[in-house]
Amino acid sequence: MGKIICAGLGPGAPDLISVRADRLIRSSRHVAYFRKKGKLGNARRIVKDMLPANCIEYAMEYPFTTELPFDSPEYIARLAAFYDDWTERLADLAGSTDVVVLCEGDPLFYGSFMHLYIRLQGRVEVEIIPGVPGMVGCWNVTNLPMTWGDDVLAVLMGTLAEDDLVHHMYGADALVIMKTGCNLPKVRRALERAGRLEDAWLVERGTMPGERIARLAEVEAADCPYFATVLVAGHGRRPEAAE
Amino acid sequence: MGKIICAGLGPGAPDLISVRADRLIRSSRHVAYFRKKGKLGNARRIVKDMLPANCIEYAMEYPFTTELPFDSPEYIARLAAFYDDWTERLADLAGSTDVVVLCEGDPLFYGSFMHLYIRLQGRVEVEIIPGVPGMVGCWNVTNLPMTWGDDVLAVLMGTLAEDDLVHHMYGADALVIMKTGCNLPKVRRALERAGRLEDAWLVERGTMPGERIARLAEVEAADCPYFATVLVAGHGRRPEAAE
Numbered sequence A, B: 001m002g003k004i005i006c007a008g009l010g011p012g013a014p015d016l017i018s019v020r021a022d023r024l025i026r027s028s029r030h031v032a033y034f035r036k037k038g039k040l041g042n043a044r045r046i047v048k049d050m051l052p053a054n055c056i057e058y059a060m061e062y063p064f065t066t067e068l069p070f071d072s073p074e075y076i077a078r079l080a081a082f083y084d085d086w087t088e089r090l091a092d093l094a095g096s097t098d099v100v101v102l103c104e105g106d107p108l109f110y111g112s113f114m115h116l117y118i119r120l121q122g123r124v125e126v127e128i129i130p131g132v133p134g135m136v137g138c139w140n141v142t143n144l145p146m147t148w149g150d151d152v153l154a155v156l157m158g159t160l161a162e163d164d165l166v167h168h169m170y171g172a173d174a175l176v177i178m179k180t181g182c183n184l185p186k187v188r189r190a191l192e193r194a195g196r197l198e199d200a201w202l203v204e205r206g207t208m209p210g211e212r213i214a215r216l217a218e219v220e221a222a223d224c225p226y227f228a229t230v231l232v233a234g235h236g237r238r239p240e241a242a243e
Helices: A019-026 A042-046 A073-094 A113-120 A134-141 A162-171 A181-193 B019-026 B042-046 B073-093 B113-120 B134-141 B162-171 B181-193
Strands: A004-008 A030-035 A056-061 A099-103 A126-129 A153-157 A174-178 A200-204 A212-215 A228-232 B004-008 B030-035 B056-061 B099-103 B126-129 B153-157 B174-178 B200-204 B212-215 B228-232
Touching: A004 A019, A004 A073, A004 A113, A019 A099, A019 A126, A019 B019, A030 A042, A030 A073, A042 A099, A056 A073, A073 A099, A073 A113, A099 A113, A113 A126, A134 A174, A134 A200, A134 A228, A153 A162, A162 A174, A162 A181, A162 B162, A181 A200, A181 A228, B004 B019, B004 B113, B019 B099, B019 B126, B030 B042, B030 B073, B042 B099, B056 B073, B073 B099, B073 B113, B099 B113, B113 B126, B134 B174, B134 B200, B134 B228, B153 B162, B162 B174, B162 B181, B181 B200, B181 B228
Parallel strands: A004 A099, A004 A126, A030 A056, A030 A099, A153 A174, B004 B099, B004 B126, B030 B056, B030 B099, B153 B174
Antiparallel strands: A153 B153, A174 A228, A200 A212, A200 A228, B174 B228, B200 B212, B200 B228
16 A cells, blocks of 8 residues: 655755655655646656656646636536546555655645645545745745745735735735736736835746846836746834834 | 855754755854754754764854843844844854854745844855745645635734734635744634634644644633644635536
8 A cells, every 4th residue: 555745846946855855756666747738847847857767757737728718617627627537546556556746836835736635535645745835935046035023925826806916915014926927917017006016026937947036127018927926025023123 | 255054944854954955054064043042942953963063053042032022122222233243253254164054944934044134245145045934834734735726825923913913814815823822812813703713723843843733723722832833724716616
C-alpha cells in the first residue's frame, strides 16, 4: 500500500524547494504534475535536473485552457471530470506504490492539487509538503519588506470585479494581486482609484529564468504578462518612526 | 568585503528550510539571530543540529518584552536604538566576512530582520533567502485547503481592534489571524460576530515539537497560547460544485 505525497515546489528556483521535498523528489519513482496541453509545464521545468532517470512521469494535462468561459456549466463539468479521472488513476497507482505530485508554490494556496486532495479523502493516505508561495518569492526578489507591525495583507485575484478590487485595496495595508494576465489594465485602474499605483510592483517569473521586476506605473498598458504578480508593501508601525 | 545573508527558516521543522538556506547555514562561520532575553530562541532551536562546531553566534536579545506599552515613546525609542546598535555591529562584521542572520518564517513577512534591512541599505550588500511563512506551515499541518479560485485572503493581527477585525473578517473569504496570544478571546468574539467561528482552527507551534491543532470553538476561553495562529479556509469556486 503506497501513499500520495504532494510536494510544494516553491516559487520557481529549484534550490528554494524545501530539504524534505528535495529529498523526496530525487528518490521518487512515480511523479505526476499538472500542465497545459502542448507545454512542458512549469512544475516539470523546476525539477528538470532532479528526477531520477528511471522515474515514471504522469503529465496531468488540463483538457482546455481558454476556449470556454470559467463559469460556464460545460467548463465546470469538464474540469470536474478531469479531476475525477486523475483521482482514480492516482488512487489506483497508490494502491501499490508511492506517488509524488508536484505543485508549484504551496499546494494548499490556490493550488490545483486541492481538487484531487478533497476527492482522495478517505481513499488513500495523502501527505503534503508545504512550499514557499510564489508571492513570497516575488516580494523577496523585489527586496520589498512586505508587512510590518499590525499591517493587514490582502491577497486578491485579478479576476475580481474592478469595484471589488478597489474596495479591498482601500481596506488593506499590503496587497498581493495574482492571476493578473489580461486583467492587468483593470488591476492598474483599481490601484490608481485606490491611490496605490505609485507603490505597486509587477513581478514576472519571480526567482526563475526570465525574471522581470518593474514599477507597474511604468509598464505599458497593453503588456499582459501571464505569470505576473502585483505587490504593494505595507507601512505599519515601525520603531524608526520615532527617530 | 563580506555580506549579510538573511536566511528564512520556514515554519519550524528543520527540513522545511529551503535547500539554499540549508546549505548556507551548514557552512556558516558567523550567525546572528533574534531572541527574547533569557530564552534560547526559536530560530536558534530550529538550527540546533545544523550549525558548524566552529560557528560564532550573535544572539540579538530584545531589550525588553512586555514591560512597556507597544506605542509608548520609550518603547519605540529603545527598540530603535536596539536595531541601530545591531545594524552597526553586523555592518562592521560584514566589512570582513559573511554573516548569516536567521529569521523564522519568511524574513520580509512581519520579520524583525526588516528593521535591520532598511538600516543597512547602501552600507553593505544584503541578500535574503525566502522561507515558508509560519501561516503556510500551519494550514498544511491542519490539512486545510486554504484558498480556492477567486478567494480573497486577509492576514490580520490579533492586536487590531475588535471592530476592525470583524470588518475584515466579513470582507474576506479566507482568514489568517496572527499575534493572537492574549488577544485570543477578542479574536474569538470577532469571529463569532462575523459568523466564522465554527470554521476556525487554532494552530500552536505548527510543524514543531509540541504542535497542537484544535477547533477554536472548542478551546477554553482562558487559553492564550502565544505562538498560535488562527485559520479559516476559503470556499471559492470549485468545479465539484457542479457534481
